[in-house]
Amino acid sequence: DIVLTQSPASLAVSLGERATINCKSSQSVVYGSNNKNYLAWYQQKPGQPPKLLINWASTRESGVPDRFSGSGSGTDFTLTISSLQAEDVAVYYCQQYYYTPRAFGQGTRVEIK
Amino acid sequence: QASLVQSGPAVVNPGASVKVSCKASGYTFNSYGISWVRQAPGQGLEWMGWISTYNGHTKYIQKFQGRVTMTTDTSTTTAYMELRTLRSDDTAVYYCARDWDYGRAGGGDALDIWGQGTMVTVSS
Numbered sequence: 001d002i003v004l005t006q007s008p009a010s011l012a013v014s015l016g017e018r019a020t021i022n023c024k025s026s027q028s029v030v031y032g033s034n035n036k037n038y039l040a041w042y043q044q045k046p047g048q049p050p051k052l053l054i055n056w057a058s059t060r061e062s063g064v065p066d067r068f069s070g071s072g073s074g075t076d077f078t079l080t081i082s083s084l085q086a087e088d089v090a091v092y093y094c095q096q097y098y099y100t101p102r103a104f105g106q107g108t109r110v111e112i113k
Numbered sequence: 114q115a116s117l118v119q120s121g122p123a124v125v126n127p128g129a130s131v132k133v134s135c136k137a138s139g140y141t142f143n144s145y146g147i148s149w150v151r152q153a154p155g156q157g158l159e160w161m162g163w164i165s166t167y168n169g170h171t172k173y174i175q176k177f178q179g180r181v182t183m184t185t186d187t188s189t190t191t192a193y194m195e196l197r198t199l200r201s202d203d204t205a206v207y208y209c210a211r212d213w214d215y216g217r218a219g220g221g222d223a224l225d226i227w228g229q230g231t232m233v234t235v236s237s
Contacts, residue, residue: 049230055222
């Protein structure tokens with residue numbers, strides 16, 4: 001089965017500063033027929049279900065602030081929050097949807113420094 | 114707007130079964146599959162499996178094979194997840210989420226709509 005490894009497990013960032021989360025896949029999640037990366041990022045706040053932020057590695061969902069961006073291809077991906085806001089405190093997960101099972105990363109907790 | 118609404122919390126005895134429902138609305142039910150994801154207290158997300166609402170085809174992860182059954186009722190646009198022979202480590206929040214299904218391009222989709230979650234507590 002495919003394994004997604006996120007780093008770091010947690011990070012504390014000052015308000016207005018950049019937060020960067022990495023996700024490494026044990027296998028490529030690029031589909032050759034359409035050249036898309038089957039990689040999503042989710043945000044989960046306490047007591048809430050996960051919320052889809054980004055799919056196809058870099059496409060923001062409607063309504064997601066543009067301070068959130070995704071990048072990467074193949075096996076290495078990054079979620080960047082360009083200017084951390086108080087409401088961004090959450091756990092962030094990557095997930096691949098190319099293979100079954102649909103593996104998640106173990107999560108990265110983002111806090112305010 | 115599309116939404117998934119799940120059944121309420123359940124407390125069940127060890128060895129018993131639980132069946133969680135997930136009612137879809139606001140979209141064409143049989144154009145999307147349903148994945149089930151669980152989250153133990155303080156832990157990460159665990160994908161359990163998927164069901165096609167188009168033809169009922171299922172995929173389960175190995176650890177739940179033989180213990181889980183996912184079904185749908187297209188007449189009520191509701192998906193169900195039944196987990197049997199419950200143990201204390203099955204205590205978790207169980208989520209349904211909208212997923213890819215046959216007929217959609219690409220062979221996979223991110224989970225874009227989530228239910229609110231159902232807390233299942235296994236305790237005697």
